[in-house]
Amino acid sequence: KAGVTQTPRYLIKTRGQQVTLSCSPISGHRSVSWYQQTPGQGLQFLFEYFSETQRNKGNFPGRFSGRQFSNSRSEMNVSTLELGDSALYLCASSAQQGTNTEAFFGQGTRLTVV
Amino acid sequence: GENVEQHPSTLSVQEGDSAVIKCTYSDSASNYFPWYKQELGKRPQLIIDIRSNVGEKKDQRIAVTLNKTAKHFSLHITETQPEDSAVYFCAASGSGTYKYIFGTGTRLKVLA
Numbered sequence: 001k002a003g004v005t006q007t008p009r010y011l012i013k014t015r016g017q018q019v020t021l022s023c024s025p026i027s028g029h030r031s032v033s034w035y036q037q038t039p040g041q042g043l044q045f046l047f048e049y050f051s052e053t054q055r056n057k058g059n060f061p062g063r064f065s066g067r068q069f070s071n072s073r074s075e076m077n078v079s080t081l082e083l084g085d086s087a088l089y090l091c092a093s094s095a096q097q098g099t100n101t102e103a104f105f106g107q108g109t110r111l112t113v114v
Numbered sequence: 115g116e117n118v119e120q121h122p123s124t125l126s127v128q129e130g131d132s133a134v135i136k137c138t139y140s141d142s143a144s145n146y147f148p149w150y151k152q153e154l155g156k157r158p159q160l161i162i163d164i165r166s167n168v169g170e171k172k173d174q175r176i177a178v179t180l181n182k183t184a185k186h187f188s189l190h191i192t193e194t195q196p197e198d199s200a201v202y203f204c205a206a207s208g209s210g211t212y213k214y215i216f217g218t219g220t221r222l223k224v225l226a
Contacts, residue, residue, distance in 0.1 A: 004157075033212040043158075043203060043216040056213040090157070094212050100146040100165070103212050105157040 002027065004093050004106035012112045018079040021109045025072050025093030032074040033103065034066060037088040046089075049074055081113045116141045118206050120217025127194050128225050135189045135220045137204035144206035147180060147187050148214070153200045161202075162189070194224045 005024040013019050025032050034046040045058040049068035066076040072093075078085055088110050092103040117140040127133050139147075145166035150158035164171045164178045164187065171178050177190040191198055201221050205214040 031212055033214070035214075035216075042218045043205075043214075045213050045215065048212050056211060058213070092212065096210075100148075100163070100207065100210060100212075102160045102163075103148070103214070105150075105159070107157050 004091060004104050006089075006091055006106035006109050008109060009107065010110050010112075012114060013081050015081055015083060015113055017081050018077060019081060019111060020075055020077045021089055021091075021111070023074045023076075023091035023093075023106060025074070025091075026095075026104055029093035029095050029104075030072050031094040031096065032068055032072065033092050033094075034074070034076050035090045035092070036060075037090055037108070038086075043090070046076065078111075083113050086111060086113045116144075116206075116215045118204060118215045118217040120204050120220060122220060123218065124221045124223070126223045126225060129194060129196060131194055133189075133191045133194055133198070133222055133224075135202055135204070135222075137187050137189075137206075137217050139185050139187070139206040139215070141206065141208075141215070142185070143208050144185075144215075145209050146207045147178070148205050148207075149178060149189050150203045150205065150216075151200045152203065152219075158203060191222075194222075196224050196226050198222060199224045 031050045033048040047066040048056040068074040088108045090108045092105045094103045119138045148163040152158040180187040201219045204217040
């Protein structure tokens with residue numbers, strides 16, 4: 001069974017640009033969540049999706065948005081990039097909603113804003 | 115707001131010794147507490163978890179304890195090995211949600 005796949009693995013963008021990151025969950029998983037990982041702030045929750053519906057949103061500005069498609073694949077978008085958006089963006093997929101099962105993380109997309 | 119404090123931030127132990135990492139959470143509604151291990155350059159991986167209706171859980175050399183009254187939970191690793199060297203994150207969440215509030219991580223170094 002393939003794991004959680006995130007693309008691209010690395011991105012370099014310029015301030016003011018926008019970026020779209022993609023996450024393909026484990027086959028059969030319908031729950032996808034996103035996290036931002038930085039050395040200073042650790043792992044911070046961005047979004048949680050289940051069956052195309054956003055279930056929770058973290059404390060990030062409106063420049064951060066996401067969505068989930070009918071095949072459970074998810075994308076997140078960051079507009080008007082700032083230097084502080086440089087981070088490792090991780091997504092995790094899980095099999096169920098309503099009861100906690102293991103969340104499997106992808107390898108992440110490392111975004112560098114210059 | 116929701117917060118998870120994790121201590122210590124770094125921990126060095128001799129091979130064979132035990133390691134203990136402690137976390138405190140603020141949200142009384144939290145009832146699921148996973149622990150993740152992240153090796154350098156790799157993805158976080160679940161090593162053990164505990165639910166609020168259980169006080170302790172063991173899996174070979176790893177154990178987690180939970181004190182709901184004090185809002186504390188701890189990871190215990192016995193007979194540490196060099197391959198245990200990594201960053202460990204605790205997290206807390208409510209029932210059925212994958213909105214994890216993570217601690218800031220503990221860098222564990224096991225010295226051979």
